[in-house]
Every structure is written in structure tokens, then in C-alpha cells.
Amino acid sequence: MLLTAISNRPRSWSIPPSLLNTLSVFLLIGLILLSLSIGVADFSWSGLWQALLQSMGQASSSGGAAAVENTDLQLLLLSRLPRTLAIILTGASLSVAGMILQVVLKNRFVDPSMVGATQSASLGLLLVSLYLPTSALFTKMVFAVLCAIGGMVLFMRLIKRLPPTDFLMVPLVGIVFGGIVEAITVFIAYQTESLQLLTVWRFGDFSTILAGRYELLYLTGALAAMAYILADKLTIVGLGDAIAINLGVNQRLVTWFVIITVAMISAVVVVTVGAIPFVGLVVPNIISRMMGDRLRRCLPAVALLGASLVLLCDIVGRSIRYPYEIPVATVFGVIGALVFLWLLMRQPDTH
């Protein structure tokens, strides 16, 4: 009901999707190049090219012994490229998670950190790190995912009792619910003197990303792709239970798919980089203003814009106080909160 109301509104910036996507791709490529070249260590593209040419020449003549000394290439492969890839995967998957959550919950104002998923994931991570400190990263992640699913299911039961007309109550209860889970987490961390551990998960930061430390994030990329495959079913569920049943879509199953996908994406992002607020909220809102809510059409744009926006925030965080870095969560907190307030204030009253 709400969704149709929004998509029927005259779209002020009506741009054809293909043009928008092309522009987004160019923007993303530009940002990727920028992101690869900004950082504390010395890095120059010309040096890289020279070294590459040199090493190719040497490789053809006398083997790859000289490649080890090539610091520019090493820097690119070990730090810059993994970091940029991690940012793109995080931004795209968080935005997609936010989008499918918004469509299926039929509420414009939710995102993974407003339904208790992110906070429950870090609670789960804390618990598993305390009680099974030797477990592998994968075990930790599975536990975090389970906790995130549990938190989301609890939240869904809570909001069932809210009136469907007041759609802003859902994010409100969600924020407070997340706060409660976070308070429990902080309490446990305080008791076990692991607050410092917790800070890593609570404030997203890409500065620790190196090759070998971000590969879990490819899983989120796969999940986002799966959401794209199922896009039509998700859209139908977003139209309402009656329509979904009428069209033969099992909406319970699809809702569970969304819960599990969102939980897994949030958990993986929390494990590898830490929580980033508002990404899953701001990006889908911008895109659905331009393209509406047909997921098959708008999911690629959501993913592209999400990647660009997080990348931009990370570049800002890296350059605003060069050579020190500001965590991306802080930068995005400021920008995301401003955009969210703007969205909130332009929305007309429904009462």
C-alpha cells in the first residue's frame, strides 16, 4: 500500500534505468581508481606500469625473481585491491539486503541494523569468542548468523502486534530493540573485559582489510546474486499476502529466505569489517524514488549505488585527515543520518 503510493508519485528525476546504470558504472570505476591510488604508502600508477613492463620483460628472459621487489604491485595486490573489493562487496550487499527487506516488510524505513540483525550478530560473535575462543572463523560466522536470525525472528514477532497503518512505528521499535540487544552485548563485554573486542565489530572500518582477511565477503556477493535470481518472487510478496497467494508464491518460504539472507549478509559484514549504519536504508530509498520497487529492474542499480556510496565515504574518511583514517562507519553515520532526516521530513503525513 505504502509502496504503491510512493511509486505512483510523479518521479521528479526520471532517468531511464539503462542510462542510470551506465552512469553508475562509470562513477564506480572512477571511484575504484581513486580508491586504489589513495593511501599512506607511496604508490604511483606510472611506477606500477614500469614495474609491470619490467617484470614482464624479465619474466620472459630470466624468470620472476624481480617481481618480489616490486612494492607497487605488492601494495596493490595485498592491500589496495582487497580493500576496494571489500568495500564494493559490503556496500552492494548491504544495500541489496536493505532493499529486499524493505520490499518484503512493506516498509520504506527499515534496514538490517534497524531490525536487530546487526546487533544480534555482534552479540553472537561476542558469545562465541568468549566461550569457544579457539573455533574457526567459519564456526564463529555460523553462530553469528544464527543469532542474527534469532534476533530478526524475535523482532518480527514484536512488530506483528503493531498497527499496520503506522509504518514509522516499525523502525522506531527496531531502533530501540537494537539498542536493547546492544546493551546486553555491552553488559556481557563489560563483565568479561572484552569491550575493546566489541569496538571492532560495532564501528565498521576497512583499514584492517588485507588479502586473506576479506574473502568471506564473497559470500555476501553470492547472496546478493541469489536475491537477484529470486527478484520477481520477492516483488510479488511485497505486493501483499493475498496477491502472493493468488499468484502461487509461497510467501512464508520467501520471507524466510529474506530473513536468512539479511541475517547472513549482516553477520558476514560484522565479522569482517564491522557494522555500518544506514547503508541499507539510504541507498534503496534513493533508487526506488527514481525507479520504483520492481526488484528485477532496480536491484542492479541499488548494488551499484551502494558500492559507490560506501567507496566514496571510505575515500572521504581516508583523505579528510590524511595520513590518518576515519572509520567509514563514522563518515556514513553523518551522511546517512542527514539523508534519512531529509527523507523523513519530505514524506507527507499519512494521518
Next chain:
Amino acid sequence: MLNSTIESLKNSTATAQKPKALTAPRSRSASLTATVATRPVWIALAVLLISVLLFMGLNAHGNWDFILAFRGKKLLALLIVGYSIGVSTLLFQSLTHNPILTPALLGFDALYVLIQSLLVYFLGASNLFSQQPLLKFAIEIGLMVAASLLLFRFLFTRSSQNLSRLILAGIIFGVLFRSLSSLIARLINPEDFVVIQAASFAQFNTINPMMMWASLAICVASAVYIWRWRHQVDVLMLGKAHALNLGVDYQALTRKLLIVIAVLVATATAFVGPVIFLGLLVCALTNRLSKAMYHSERLVLVSLIAMICLVLGQTFFEQVLGMAGVLSVVIELLGGVVFIMLILSQYRPQKA
């Protein structure tokens, strides 16, 4: 069980007999006369006395001169904070005619932290004010009053019809202020950062004595003013139209109340840092315990309850469980649960 006794006693008599002291710290010496158990205020006062005694006396071994001075200072700080948060929240709820709005929910205390951060950012931690904390405090309070009037006007002119949008916007403003504060914290040098860090986390253990006397003075002065306005605030509760009809200068009173609320929020935040849900918790308790709508009773009761929560809670966590720092976390937890219960209970009658 305390609640049930108070609940049963509360309905017995409800004459508007005026309690003597608004600021409870000084009514500690007031003797418990025989006519005590007729009103919730007196019971709350008795409980507060007991918790004060527990706070001062539990596990106190050794030199009493030291203990009295050390714990007395902390106790006074807790009482000041309890009074400030309780009264400011109750007044805010009366002003906005709403039992789930609090200044903290709308981001007022995050605003104060942001103002502190901005001052440190533009002037540096070791500026000319570092020698004169009182002057700095005064400037902060002045800025806080101006900024909260602006914030209040913005929030309430743009979204007065829709309560959930109002609260959501307030919460997001809080997030924005907190993010800006932490952004500033990253932009300044480490010595200055320590100053901001101390300001932006709730803690009940480190207290600056100089600030304490200034805050006590603010509390007493505000108490006098609020006590004089109490009947006007009662009328305000009837709604804007009735209040205007009955001769209350609505605009002026609203502005005066907002200024007092901003000053009290600044005082409490300067002391312990932001505590988001304490005000909501104690006001919800007060509204349950006291069915009388008169502010002469509710203002006293809410400050007593807030003081009890803080003093008893701190005693319990510090002396019984041996965990000094977690009181604020537990308050956030309980307050969040109360908030969700309040919202759900508000919607139950509509559903039925």
C-alpha cells in the same frame, strides 16, 4: 512488592497537602513523623533515605572522615543527576502532552555532547576556559539552550501531527549528533580526544567537585522557578486551547519550560554523560505510582524515584555485585524494555 504497597496506599487520600522540600538532598534531616504512610511521595522519601544510608554505610570499613567525604560527594552527584533527569523529562512530557517523549529520545543530550566537542575542536582543550571551568560550563549551557530551542522548533513545526515521525526524527538527530561528535573526536589531537571521550560516555564514578557546586546551584535555582510555575504547568496539561482560555501565556511558558529543560539536560549530561532511557523509566514509574495529575506531587515524586534508581542501583552494583561501571548499561536495558512495552500497550486498546 514495593510497588504493590505504594499502589495500595496511594488511593487512600489524595488531598493537595504540600510537601515541604522539592530538593530532597536537604530534606534528609526531615523527621519521619507518624503521618508518613499516606502518600507515595513520603514512601519514596523513606526508600530514598534507606538507600542513601545503604549507599553510605554498606561495606564501609575504616576511616569515617574519608568515607563520608568520598561517598558523600558521589551521593550528591547522583542526587543532582536524578533530580535533573527526572524533572526535565517530566516537564518535557507535560509540555508535549505525551508519555513516551523524553528530551534524551529526541537527541538533546547528544546535542550537548556535540556542543562540548565543537568547543574543544574550535578552541582546543587547553584554551583560556580550561582555567575557568565555570565560565566554560556557562558558555556550554548558553549554547545548549539556543541549540535546543532551535531543535525543538524544527522538530515540532515540521512534524507535530505524527508522533512516530517525531520520535524517529529525534532519534536520528541523536545518531547524527553522536556521529558528528565522533567525527570531531577523530579530527583532533589525542589530548583533546581524552576530554571528549570522558564527556561522551555515561559514568557515575568520576566527578569534578567544582562542577558539582555549580550544578547544585543550578538545581536549587531551577527548583524554585519550577515550583512557582507548577500550577501553570497543571493548566498546560489540559491542552493549548484550554490553557490559553484560562489565562496562561502559552508561548512564554513553553519557552521558559524549554529553557529550564535544556539547562537541566545540560547539567545532567555534563555530570555523567548521556543516559538515554533513565528519564523515560522514572517517568513511566511515576505515572504508574501517582494517579494525581498535579505537578506539585508528580515533580517531587519523579525526582525522588530517579534518585532512588540511581542511588540504590549504584549501591547494588558497586557494593553487592562489585561492578561499578555497569549501572548506565543496565538502565539503558531496562529503559528500552519499558519503552517497547509502553508502545505495545498503547496500541492494545485500538486492536481490540
